[in-house]
Each structure stands twice: as C-alpha cells, then as structure tokens.
Amino acid sequence: MSAGVSNKNGAWERYFGPNLGYIHEQYEQYLDNPDAVDARFQEWFEQYGPPPAFANEEYTSQSVNSTASTVHYAMSSGEALMQAVNAAKLAEHIRTYGHLAANIDPLGINASPDIRRFSPEAYGLTVEGLQALPASIVWNNHPADVKTAWDAIQHLLKSYTRSIAYDFGHVHDVNEKQWLRDKAEHKQVPPVMTNDDRIQLLRRLMEVEHFEKFLHKTFVGQKRFSIEGNDALVPMLDELVRDFARDGAKHILMGMAHRGRLNVLTHVLGKPYGAIFSEFHHSPNKDLFPSEGSTGINYGWTGDVKYHLGADRNFEENEFKTTINLANNPSHLEFVDPVVEGFARAAQEDRSSAGFPVQDTEKAVAILMHGDAAFPGEGIVAETLNFNNLRGYQNGGTLHFIVNNRIGFTTESEDSRSTLYASDLAKGYEIPIIHVNADDPEACIAAARMAFEYRDTFKKDFLIDLIGYRRHGHNEMDDPTVTQPKTYEKVHAHPTVYHLYAEQLKSQGVVTDEIIKQLQDDVDAVLQQAYDQMRDTAEGQYQSHIDKLPRAHIPNPKSAPVTLEQLKSINNGLLETPADFKPYPKLERILKRRATSLDEGEKVEWANAEALAFATILAEGQPIRVSGQDSERGTFAHRHLVLHDHTNNNTYCPLHHLPEVKASFAIHNSPLSEASVLGFEYGYNVFAPETLVIWEGQYGDFANTAQVIIDQFISAGQAKWHQYSNLVMLLPHGYEGQGPEHSSARLERFLQLSADNNWTVANLSSAAQYYHLLRHQAAIGGTRLARPLVVMAPKSLLRNPRSASPAADLVDGSFQAIVEEPLLGQKPAKVNRLVLCSGKITLELQAELDNHPDKDWSWLHIIRVEQLYPFPAEAIAEVIGRMKGLKEIMWVQEEPRNMGSWTFMESRLRAIMPKGAEVTYNGRAERSSPASGYADVHSYEQRNIIEQALNLK
Numbered sequence: 001m002s003a004g005v006s007n008k009n010g011a012w013e014r015y016f017g018p019n020l021g022y023i024h025e026q027y028e029q030y031l032d033n034p035d036a037v038d039a040r041f042q043e044w045f046e047q048y049g050p051p052p053a054f055a056n057e058e059y060t061s062q063s064v065n066s067t068a069s070t071v072h073y074a075m076s077s078g079e080a081l082m083q084a085v086n087a088a089k090l091a092e093h094i095r096t097y098g099h100l101a102a103n104i105d106p107l108g109i110n111a112s113p114d115i116r117r118f119s120p121e122a123y124g125l126t127v128e129g130l131q132a133l134p135a136s137i138v139w140n141n142h143p144a145d146v147k148t149a150w151d152a153i154q155h156l157l158k159s160y161t162r163s164i165a166y167d168f169g170h171v172h173d174v175n176e177k178q179w180l181r182d183k184a185e186h187k188q189v190p191p192v193m194t195n196d197d198r199i200q201l202l203r204r205l206m207e208v209e210h211f212e213k214f215l216h217k218t219f220v221g222q223k224r225f226s227i228e229g230n231d232a233l234v235p236m237l238d239e240l241v242r243d244f245a246r247d248g249a250k251h252i253l254m255g256m257a258h259r260g261r262l263n264v265l266t267h268v269l270g271k272p273y274g275a276i277f278s279e280f281h282h283s284p285n286k287d288l289f290p291s292e293g294s295t296g297i298n299y300g301w302t303g304d305v306k307y308h309l310g311a312d313r314n315f316e317e318n319e320f321k322t323t324i325n326l327a328n329n330p331s332h333l334e335f336v337d338p339v340v341e342g343f344a345r346a347a348q349e350d351r352s353s354a355g356f357p358v359q360d361t362e363k364a365v366a367i368l369m370h371g372d373a374a375f376p377g378e379g380i381v382a383e384t385l386n387f388n389n390l391r392g393y394q395n396g397g398t399l400h401f402i403v404n405n406r407i408g409f410t411t412e413s414e415d416s417r418s419t420l421y422a423s424d425l426a427k428g429y430e431i432p433i434i435h436v437n438a439d440d441p442e443a444c445i446a447a448a449r450m451a452f453e454y455r456d457t458f459k460k461d462f463l464i465d466l467i468g469y470r471r472h473g474h475n476e477m478d479d480p481t482v483t484q485p486k487t488y489e490k491v492h493a494h495p496t497v498y499h500l501y502a503e504q505l506k507s508q509g510v511v512t513d514e515i516i517k518q519l520q521d522d523v524d525a526v527l528q529q530a531y532d533q534m535r536d537t538a539e540g541q542y543q544s545h546i547d548k549l550p551r552a553h554i555p556n557p558k559s560a561p562v563t564l565e566q567l568k569s570i571n572n573g574l575l576e577t578p579a580d581f582k583p584y585p586k587l588e589r590i591l592k593r594r595a596t597s598l599d600e601g602e603k604v605e606w607a608n609a610e611a612l613a614f615a616t617i618l619a620e621g622q623p624i625r626v627s628g629q630d631s632e633r634g635t636f637a638h639r640h641l642v643l644h645d646h647t648n649n650n651t652y653c654p655l656h657h658l659p660e661v662k663a664s665f666a667i668h669n670s671p672l673s674e675a676s677v678l679g680f681e682y683g684y685n686v687f688a689p690e691t692l693v694i695w696e697g698q699y700g701d702f703a704n705t706a707q708v709i710i711d712q713f714i715s716a717g718q719a720k721w722h723q724y725s726n727l728v729m730l731l732p733h734g735y736e737g738q739g740p741e742h743s744s745a746r747l748e749r750f751l752q753l754s755a756d757n758n759w760t761v762a763n764l765s766s767a768a769q770y771y772h773l774l775r776h777q778a779a780i781g782g783t784r785l786a787r788p789l790v791v792m793a794p795k796s797l798l799r800n801p802r803s804a805s806p807a808a809d810l811v812d813g814s815f816q817a818i819v820e821e822p823l824l825g826q827k828p829a830k831v832n833r834l835v836l837c838s839g840k841i842t843l844e845l846q847a848e849l850d851n852h853p854d855k856d857w858s859w860l861h862i863i864r865v866e867q868l869y870p871f872p873a874e875a876i877a878e879v880i881g882r883m884k885g886l887k888e889i890m891w892v893q894e895e896p897r898n899m900g901s902w903t904f905m906e907s908r909l910r911a912i913m914p915k916g917a918e919v920t921y922n923g924r925a926e927r928s929s930p931a932s933g934y935a936d937v938h939s940y941e942q943r944n945i946i947e948q949a950l951n952l953k
Contacts, residue, residue, distance in 0.1 A: 023051045043136050084137050086123040087130060087149050091138035091156055094118050095181060096169040098160025099435055104467050106229075106439035107490045109406070118157055141182070159185050163437035164447055167465075170427040176458055180432055183450055190442035191449060195510045201441055202505060203519050204235045205498040208263055210520070211273070214527045215262070219280040221477055225307050227260030228471035230403050231497050232444040233369070236466070237268045239445055240367065240399065243452040245320040249365050251347040252315075253687075254326045255340035256369035257333040258307040259470075260403060261326075264369075269311040269326050273530035274537075279306040281534060304328070304720040327683075328721040330712040333374040337384040338676040339713065340366050342683025344395040351623035351664040351691060355656045358664075361396025361459055369401045372422035373408025380708075383676030385429045388461050392627060392668030393680060397455040400426070400463040404438075405470035410483040423465040431461045438468030439497050469494075562616045564811050566660075568598050570615045571608075573658040577643065584646040591640065603804035606794060607638040609767035611655070612810065613774040614641075617692060619660040622778050626667040627681055628696030628730070635698050635732065638798045641667055674706040678729070682713050685727045689782040692774070693727050700731035700745020700792065701930070707749075714788050715753040726777055726786040733763070733792035734840040735894035735931055737938035744895060744930035747868075750790050751904035754869040761869040763792040763838035763901075765819065768805035769866055772815035792839055802843040817872035820879065821862035823849055828882040830858040835949050836876070836909070837892040838865045838901065845892070848946050860950070868901055877912045889913050890920045892949045894942065896927035922948050 029036045030045050037045075101115045120126055133149035135142045139156065146152050160166060166184040171177045193201070208231045215224050227233060237254075244252055256264065265271040310328040314321065327343065329336040347364035349357035368384075375381050387393035402423055408416045419425070423433045432454060436447045444466065451462045469491055473480035481488045495503075505511045575595055577583060583591070597604045604612070614624055629635070632642035643652045655665045670677040678695050685693035697703050703710065717723040731745035750761050760777075764770050770791075777789045797803040823846075825831060837845065842864045849857065863879060865872070880886060889909055893900040902921055909919045924941055932938050947953045 027051055039140070043134070083125065083129055084133065086125055087133055087138050087153075090118065090120065090123045090125065090153060091149075094153070094156045094160050095166075095184075098157070099165035099167045101161045102165030102435065103161065103163045104165050104435045104437045106437055106467065107469050107487070107494060109469075109487060109490065115157065115161060118153075118161075120153070139185070143186070156185060159189075162189060162443070163440040164189055164443040165435040167421070167423070167433040167435060171430050171432055173430070176432075176460075179457065180454070183453070187446065187450065189446045191446040193442065193445070198442075198505055198510050199515070199519075201235055201445070202498070202501055202511065202516075203523070204238065204267070205231055205441060205501055206519055206523050207267060208234045209496055209498045210523050210527060211263060211266060214524075214531075215276075215280070216476065218277075218531065222280055223307070223475040223477065224262055224280075225258045225260070225475055226472060227263040227403075228496070229405055229491075230260060230438050230466055230468035231263075232438045232441045232468070233260060233401065233403055233466060234263060234267050235441060236401070236444050236448040236464070237264065237367070239448040240452055241268065241315055241322070241324060242317060243449065244365050245315055245317060245322040247452075247456060248320075248362055249322050251344070251364035252322055252324045252367065253340050253343040253347065253364060254324065254367045254369070255329060255336040256326070256403070257329060257336075257371055257374065258331070259371065259405070260369075261307045261329075265309075265311050265326065268313075269324060270313040271311050273527060274534040276306065277531050277534045304330075308720075310721065328717070328723060330720075332708045332712055333371055334378040334380045334384075335675070335679060335708050335712060337368050337370075337380060338387070338679030338709075339683035339686075340368060341384060341387055341393065341395060341398065341676075342680040342685075343687040344398070345393065345680070346684040346687035346691070348395060349664070349666075349688075351688070353664065354618070354658070354661040355664060356666055357623065357625075364395070365455065366395055366398040367401070368398055369403050371408070372402050372404040372406055372413070373411065373416045375402050375422050376417040376419060376425050377408070380675050380679070382425060382428075383671070383673040384679075385426060385431065385461070386671055386673070387676070387680070388429050388431070390671060392666070392670065393677075396459040398461045399451050399455060400431070400461060402463065402465045404465055404467045406467070407470060407480075407484065407487075409474045410480070412484070421465060423463055426461075426463045429461070431463050433463045433465060435465040435467055438466050439500055441497060441501050471496075560620065562811065564598065564807055566616070566619075567612055567807065567810060570612060570619070570658060570660060571595070571598055573660070574611055574615065574654045576654065576657075577652055581643070581650070581652050582645050582647050583643050587640060587643070598807040603801070603806050604767050604771075604810065605804045606767045606770060606798045607634065607640070609771040609805065609810065610639070610774065611641065613771045614655060614665065615658055615660065617775060617778045618655065618658070618663050618665055620778075621662040622781065623663040623688070623691040624665050624694070624778075625681070625684060625691055626694045626696065627670045627677060628694075629670050629672060629698040629702075631696050632667055632669050635696075636795055636798055674702050674704075675709055678703075678706040679709045679713065682709060682717075682725060682727050685725045685781075686717075686723055689724060689726065689786060692778040692781060694730060695727065696730040696793070697732065697745070699742050700733040701741050701743075703729070703731055703745060710750075711753065715750075715758055718758060718787075719756055724784065724786040725788050726781040728774070728777055728789045728791065730791050730793040732795050734795045734797070735938065735942065736796055736840075737935040738931075739933035740929045740931050744899060745792055746899070746930075747792055747895065747901060748899045748903060751869060751901060754904070757787065757870055759788040759790060759869070760867060761790045761792075762867050764794075764866050765797070765839060765842045765864050766803050766805050766809070768809035768813055769815060769819070771805075771810050772813060776815055794840065797840055797843065800843060802846060815866075817865075817867035818875045818879070819864040819866055821846065821849075821864070824857055825861040825879075825882075827858045828861075829884055831861045831883040832859050832885055832887040833861075833951075834880065834883060834886055834889050835860065835862045835892050836865050836889065836905070837862065837949075838868060839894075841892060841894050841945070844942070844946055845949060848950055848952070852952075865901075865905075868904070871905075871908050873908065873912055876909075880912060880914060886914055886917050888918055888920055890922050890949065892945065893923040894945065896924040896930065897921060898926045899930060 026037050026041045027045060027050055030041065034042055120130060127150055130150035130153060131148045135146045135148055135152040138149050139152040142152050146155055168177065168180045171180065208227060212226045212228050241252055262276055266273060266276055308329055310326045313324045315324050327336050327340050344364045344366035348359050348361055351357045404422055406413055426433055434447045434450065436443050447464050451464055454462045471491055502516050571594065575591055594608045596602050597608050617624060633640055641653060641655060655661065681693050681695045685691060714727060717725065733745035733747065735743045754761060762773060780786050845862060863876065891902055891905050891909065893902060902923065906919060913919055922945055
C-alpha cells in the first residue's frame with residue numbers, strides 16, 4: 001500500500017487529522033515490523049489500511065459504511081478529534097459512574113436508574129459517528145465481536161449497569177484498576193453454571209427461606225433477627241468457603257452481627273437444626289453442675305442469647321479441608337470486626353522459632369459481615385479498615401459484606417449516613433466495592449467469585465454491598481409499618497428471592513413445578529424431623545457443651561525457676577548488637593547500665609525486669625506479641641526492645657537473637673487507635689492461647705476509647721461464651737501532676753467489672769513483682785486457668801530506685817498478692833493503725849518513713865495490696881489477726897474517693913475487720929474529673945494524703 005491510497009471509511013482523516021504526521025511514522029514502523037508499534041495501531045492499520053497523505057487542511061470524509069446506514073460527513077479535523085475524545089470520555093464515565101444507573105434496588109424504593117447520563121447526545125456524539133469509530137478508541141482489549149465504538153459503548157453500558165454494579169473509581173493502583181475493569185468488562189454475568197449448579201442454588205435459597213418460616217410459625221413471637229430479604233448471603237458464603245478451601249486455606253474466620261446469624265450458623269457453620277430448635281424450645285438449663293451443690297447460673301456461667309453465639313465447623317470437600325469459625329459477638333454490632341482480624345493474623349503466623357513470626361496469608365482468611373447502618377455509623381469499622389496495609393495487623397485481605405437491608409432499627413438511610421452508599425467509607429482505604437442486587441442470586445455468586453479472585457491476586461480487602469431489604473421489623477415482634485408504611489407496602493407484595501429464582505429457572509426450562517414441589521417436600525421433611533427428634537430427646541442433649549469453670553482463688557501454676565546464671569547470660573545477650581550496628585550514643589549508655597544490674601548490691605529496674613521476663617518466657621518455648629502506640633521504645637523511653645542505628649535507621653531487636661530463645665517475639669507500634677487494636681490483640685490471644693499477648697496503652701486513660709472491647713469481650717467473654725484469654729493490658733497509672741487525662745487508668749471501672757474470677761487486676765510496686773506476674777501469666781496461657789491481666793502500669797516508678805529489685809527477688813521469689821512494709825509491724829501488739837494501699841503511693845509512704853528515721857512507728861503497719869482482684873482476703877486477714885490492738889484500717893489512695901479502689905475495697909475490708917476497729921478512707925475528695933491540671937494543687941493534695949496516713953500533721 002502507498003501512503004496516498006485512501007482507506008476504507010476515512011476514519012484516519014476524521015479523527016487524526018492534526019496528528020497524521022505521527023500516524024505516518026507509526027505506519028512506516030508497522031511496515032518494517034508490525035510488533036514495533038502499539039497493539040492499538042496494529043489493529044487500526046489492519047482494519048483501516050494506511051493513513052492518507054498528511055496536509056494541514058480540512059478533510060472531506062469518504063462514505064462511511066456502518067451496520068446502521070451509510071452516512072457522509074464533512075467536518076474539520078479539530079471536530080473529528082473532539083469526537084474521539086468525547087467517545088473516550090463517555091466510556092470512562094460509564095466505567096466510573098455506571099453503578100449509579102445499575103439495577104441494584106430489589107424493591108424499587110429509590111428512583112429508577114437514569115441511564116440518560118450515558119446517552120451519546122449528552123457528549124455531543126451520534127450513533128452513526130460512534131459506529132464509524134473503531135472500538136479500540138474507547139476499549140483497547142475489547143472482545144473480537146465488538147467492532148465499533150458504538151458496540152463497545154453498548155457492551156460497557158450493559159456490563160456496568162446490570163444487577164451487579166462496580167464501584168472502584170477510587171482505586172489508584174494502575175494494575176489493580178486494570179484488573180478490576182477487565183473483570184467487570186469480560187466477566188460473564190450470570191456466571192458459568194451448570195443446570196445442576198442452578199438447581200442446587202435454588203435448593204439452598206429454599207432451605208434458607210423455609211428455615212426462617214419454620215421458626216416463625218413454630219416459635220411464635222420469639223426474636224430471631226431473620227435473614228429474609230438478604231437470603232443470597234448464605235449461598236455467597238458457601239461459594240467463598242469452597243473457593244478458599246480449594247485454594248488451601250486452613251481457617252476461614254467470620255464475624256457478623258445478629259441479623260441472619262441463625263441461618264448462617266445452621267447452613268454455613270453446620271449447627272444442627274435440632275440444636276437451634278432446642279434453644280428456642282427449652283428454658284435455660286439452670287442446674288448444670290448439681291454435684292457441685294451449685295446451679296449453673298450461680299456457678300459463674302451466664303451464657304448469652306442464641307443469636308450472639310458462635311460456632312466452629314470442619315469443612316471437607318474431596319481432598320480439601322478447612323475449619324470455619326463464626327465468632328461470638330455481643331450486640332455492639334461491629335466490635336467483633338477487629339477480634340476476627342486478630343483471629344486471622346494468629347491463624348496465619350508460625351510462632352515456633354526465634355524472630356518475628358512467619359506469616360502465610362494463604363493459611364487463613366477473614367470474612368466480615370456488616371450492617372448498612374453500622375458500617376458508616378460505628379467508628380470501630382474505620383479503625384479496623386485501617387489495618388489493611390499495616391505490617392503488624394494486615395492479613396492478606398479481608399472480605400467484607402454489607403448485609404444491606406437499608407434501614408437501621410427504624411431509622412432511614414438519610415438519617416443514618418451522609419454518603420450515597422453505606423459502603424462509601426471503604427473508598428478512603430481504596431477498597432474495591434461491588435454493589436449487587438440480592439434478588440439476583442447468580443449475580444451474587446459472580447460477585448463472590450470476583451471477591452475471592454481479587455483477594456487471591458492482590459492480598460487486599462474487598463467489599464460486597466449486598467443490597468436487599470428486611471422482610472420483618474427489627475425483630476419479629478416489631479411492626480415496621482408504623483415507621484415505614486410505603487416501604488413495607490412494597491415488601492409485603494414482593495416475592496422472595498427463592499420464588500423469583502424458581503420462576504426464572506422454570507422459564508429457562510431448568511426445573512418444573514414437579515421438581516420444585518419435590519425439593520420443597522424434602523426440605524420441609526428435614527426441618528420437621530429435626531423438630532420432632534428435639535421434642536423427643538432429653539432437654540440437655542442439644543445444649544452447647546459447658547465446661548466447668550474453676551472456682552476463685554485456685555492455686556496458681558508455677559513456672560520453672562530461672563537461675564541467676566541463666567538470667568546473667570540472658571542479660572548479657574540483651575545488650576549485644578552487631579559490630580556494624582551503631583545505637584544512639586545516649587541510649588547505648590543507658591542500656592549499658594543494665595550490664596551489672598544482676599550483680600551483688602545492684603538492682604534490676606522495671607524495664608530490665610520486663611525484658612528478662614520476656615526472654616525467659618521465650619526460652620521456655622512460649623511466643624510473645626506486644627503492641628501499643630509506642631511499644632517498641634515505650635511511651636516513657638524505657639523499653640527499647642527495638643533499637644535503631646542512628647546512622648542509617650536500621651533496626652535490631654535483641655530478643656530475636658538470644659541463643660536461649662525458642663519461640664517468636666513480635667512487637668509492633670500500633671495505629672493511634674485503642675478499641676480496634678485491643679480487640680485485635682484479644683482475638684489473637686483467643687485464637688493462639690499459647691501466646692502471651694500484651695496491649696499497652698500510651699496512657700492508662702486511653703482505655704476509655706476501648707471500653708466496649710473491655711466490657712463485652714475481655715471481662716465477660718468467658719462468662720458468656722467460655723472464651724478463654726490471658727491477655728495482658730498495661731495501663732500507665734499514677735498521680736504525678738500531669739492533669740486529668742494522664743493520671744488515671746480508671747482503675748475503678750476494672751474493679752467494678754470484677755466478678756466470677758474473671759481476671760486479675762494488679763497495681764504493683766516493684767520490678768520483681770512485675771517479672772513474676774508476667775511469667776505466671778504466660779504459664780496459664782492455653783489452660784482453663786487462663787484469665788486476662790489488668791496492670792496499672794507505672795510511669796515515674798519505671799526509674800524510681802525504690803521500685804528496682806535485687807537479683808535474689810527474681811531468682812528466689814514469686815508473685816505476692818500482698819507485700820508487708822518491711823520497716824514496720826515488728827511489734828504487732830502495738831499496732832493500732834493498718835494502712836492498705838497500692839501502686840505509687842506505697843513508695844511515697846516508704847520514702848516519707850525514711851525521712852523520719854528516729855520516729856517511733858510501732859503503732860503503724862502498711863500493707864501493699866499488689867493484687868486488687870481477686871481480693872486477697874485470706875492474706876490480709878492473716879496480717880490483721882496478728883494485731884490484737886488494731887483500732888483502724890485505713891485505705892490510702894491517690895485517686896478521688898469515687899474513683900480508684902475505695903468503693904471496691906470498703907465492703908471487703910469491713911467484712912474482715914476485727915471487732916472494735918473501723919475502716920476509714922484517706923485520699924482525694926470526690927471529683928468529676930480524675931485529677932487537677934495544676935502542679936501546685938496536685939503537690940498539696942499528695943502531701944496531705946501522705947501526712948494524714950502517717951499522722952505527721
């Protein structure tokens with residue numbers, strides 16, 4: 001061909017007039033070597049032939065052959081170029097905004113999708129003009145049967161505006177966005193399914209619906225928070241379980257609120273129908289342990305309502321095996337999210353050797369099901385989404401569902417969020433979103449498959465917005481017509497998804513009425529048989545397995561003692577760094593002071609004792625995980641377990657390189673979040689109970705924002721769900737003139753939650769006590785003795801010489817619930833005042849005693865109550881019993897009277913006080929704010945407390 005030969009339809013002149021010089025260059029390269037030019041040019045040259053001779057003039061087009069008609073054009077080259085640009089813009093807008101016109105509203109509550117925004121006229125285009133334009137102008141990897149830009153636009157419009165809608169214009173990564181577009185534009189929807197697959201899908205939808213109806217008619221008026229309106233969730237979960245099992249996942253960890261939970265429990269988790277029917281039919285078993293002479297309720301197991309309970313299932317299909325877990329969840333809807341994230345990370349990590357744990361994100365996957373009102377409404381969701389790419393918390397991608405019934409209790413969407421979609425929060429984290437109509441089950445399966453493929457490819461989060469409705473009220477006793485009359489007029493007239501899909505398959509010739517009737521009879525027979533069998537069996541057969549809880553004050557297990565030689569070897573190893581590693585000189589001097597801490601006459605400070613405890617625990621083969629907002633260094637520049645080379649910022653963790661270490665040590669600076677991080681660490685610990693997991697608040701009061709996790713999971717998880725944890729919470733606490741927010745860890749709240757031997761609350765005064773308590777806490781991990789540990793951690797005591805301990809206390813000692821002041825109590829008969837206190841104030845009292853060496857203190861004794869809960873009544877009573885002349889038991893604390901330990905201690909002290917004695921209080925007056933923000937006021941108050949305790953006024 002020569003450059004002067006006119007091409008088939010004049011497309012070169014119309015659309016590339018101003019750039020024909022460049023086109024000629026490309027064509028010459030194409031003649032020499034077709035592969036030397038872009039694939040798009042190759043296609044154009046093959047389809048339209050050579051470009052015409054280049055000239056700076058207007059071009060008159062040749063006749064245009066199209067599938068619609070033959071048209072003649074006469075336009076300037078500038079106009080032609082604008083046509084191409086507008087065509088590309090139209091295609092881009094369909095890709096970006098097509099979801100706004102998609103068929104994703106099963107009830108038609110919202111305004112009908114408006115596809116006029118995508119008409120050619122809105123972009124200055126015509127059908128004929130688009131038919132004259134090659135498809136490559138708008139779609140460079142179009143299918144072979146798509147020839148023109150008009151064909152491409154129609155295909156894209158269909159792809160992006162059906163009952164599955166793609167919303168990922170916010171994804172910035174080029175490779176991800178191209179992958180997502182390819183899937184949206186080439187993925188077959190409905191997906192490839194055999195007729196057997198479709199019949200099985202129909203049966204599953206039938207099982208979901210008939211289970212709900214059976215509960216509704218059999219247990220009239222009982223709450224169940226049905227799934228109805230979002231029934232497709234169950235087959236979508238089925239699809240994901242199969243996909244991940246075939247992909248090699250060993251654990252699938254799920255979290256969801258109560259709506260639809262019973263259906264997921266029975267159909268996805270395999271909980272028997274009879275077990276669920278029993279929970280509706282039978283009253284709670286109140287006599288679980290008659291041999292103990294105590295009822296189950298009084299024995300310490302309170303249980304939870306059936307739609308909060310979790311379950312486990314071993315799933316097997318051919319050679320593929322995986323374990324599915326649905327986490328227990330309280331009514332604080334979304335707070336289970338970070339707990340499940342912690343489950344998944346723990347399931348993915350190998351903690352069996354020194355160093356950081358080795359993570360394999362293929363071993364486990366997290367699936368979270370959210371509510372449409374809760375997802376944008378509860379801040380814990382954003383905190384959890386933030387884990388997506390954080391090295392200490394990411395898990396290779398969580399799959400999120402919004403089980404969207406478009407109402408929160410009785411609140412409409414316009415009153416519960418400021419965004420168009422419930423899912424828009426995820427856009428800030430560049431999480432791709434699919435909106436899918438819950439009434440199109442095959443589109444729902446396609447969405448689930450795409451979610452699996454994306455997570456498998458990019459190891460990132462993915463979100464499916466399953467848009468359905470709620471067939472009943474918030475619960476089945478609630479009449480929603482009171483607040484949503486028009487919506488529920490539509491709901492009551494709307495067929496269920498099972499009936500819609502049955503009609504679809506009948507019209508396609510896949511099933512007949514006879515087949516549907518047989519499926520219904522089979523499903524109903526299974527339900528009725530399970531119910532009849534439950535009625536005929538003993539009440540307790542279907543009860544969840546209840547393990548006996550150990551009673552309070554059980555003997556503590558003893559970990560193996562560590563010799564002084566072992567401690568010295570470990571301590572030396574903690575101070576070693578590679579020859580080419582250069583720590584910050586000031587820090588190096590501080591750390592080297594620890595070199596002699598175990599020598600005769602020297603003492604071990606708090607952070608050193610902690611490091612030694614960690615090392616000895618790791619040497620015994622138990623992994624450790626520590627996290628918090630500044631945990632690597634420590635908020636108060638005390639820990640320094642991750643060292644930085646000040647010349648290149650390389651890091652080195654001594655605990656990873658000790659020859660004695662036999663398990664992994666992970667320490668992570670956390671995001672500026674308390675609720676999600678604490679929930680994550682709790683979940684990690686529950687899933688990996690052999691691991692000592694520690695969460696450290698930057699300041700103790702930061703636990704305020706994690707209160708739901710503390711209330712609903714940590715303090716009550718064992719009583720509600722038999723969920724064991726030995727999680728440690730370090731909460732810096734102490735009144736040092738730093739104002740309201742940096743003084744109190746709200747000790748009173750933890751003591752108020754103390755019951756049923758649910759945890760240990762401690763306020764320590766020495767490094768040795770901390771060392772032994774950590775080792776004990778590690779020893780009970782993975783046993784039925786496991787309990788969380790709440791430590792009112794020190795601030796100034798980290799460097800106070802009085803809190804440091806000699807090596808002998810580490811080697812020969814053990815944790816003591818109470819510690820008697822060694823300078824006092826030598827003549828018990830003379831003691832008339834017994835002071836009880838805990839934490840920092842104990843050392844301030846000791847310092848004041850030292851200021852008066854010649855004073856007669858025989859009338860006074862002081863007990864440091866190191867363990868506040870369980871209350872060490874017997875140990876304190878033994879001390880009291882030695883003091884026959886005791887007149888006063890004084891509780892001394894830094895906190896205001898209505899805070900701290902006083903309200904917890906008063907009744908317990910009165911129960912053990914001798915006749916003729918009284919219990920008194922010494923501390924700050926009642927306050928609404930925890931502490932003064934004025935240093936001089938703080939000092940005056942602190943001095944007053946000490947002087948009153950020691951009668952120095």
